[in-house]
Amino acid sequence: MNALRNKVQLIGHLGSKVEIKTLESGKIxxxxxxxxxxxxxxxxxxxxxxxxxxxxxxxxxNAEILEKYTDKGSEIAVEGKLSNRSYTDKNGEKKYITEVVVNEILLLGGPKAEKANQEVAESDLPF
Structure with a gap:
C-alpha cells in the first residue's frame, strides 16, 4: 500500500520546450x-x-530525453509525486508552489517519439 501514497500519473501536452539547468553539483x-x-x-x-x-x-x-525529443505541444505521460515548496519573492511576499517531481516518462505519438523509442530499443540489442 505504500506504493500508492503520493503518486501522480498525468497524460498531457507540454506548454513549452523543457528548460534545462545544470546545477553546481553537476546534476541536470x-x-x-x-x-x-x-x-x-x-x-x-x-x-x-x-x-x-x-x-x-x-x-x-529523463530531463535530457525530454529536451532532445520533445517540443511545445508534445504529448507525454509522466509518473511522479507531488511536492510543495515555498519561497519569498523580491517584494518580500511568501509564495507557495505545488509541482510534480517526475520519476518516469513516456513519449506519446509523433515522429520524434518514435525515433526516441527506436533509439532506446536499438541500445538494448546484444550486438
Missing part, C-alpha cells in the same frame, strides 16, 4: 508545465473542456 534539472484536459457536459448538455496546467520537475536522464 528540467522544468516544464503540462496541460491536461477534462471534457464533460454541463447542465445544459454543452460540451466543456477544462484545461489544468501542472508544473513538472524532471531530473537527470
Amino acid at each position: 534539472m528540467g522544468r516544464v508545465n503540462i496541460a491536461t484536459n477534462e471534457v464533460y457536459r454541463n447542465a445544459k448538455g454543452e460540451k466543456v473542456t477544462e484545461t489544468t496546467w501542472t508544473n513538472l520537475v524532471i531530473w537527470g536522464k
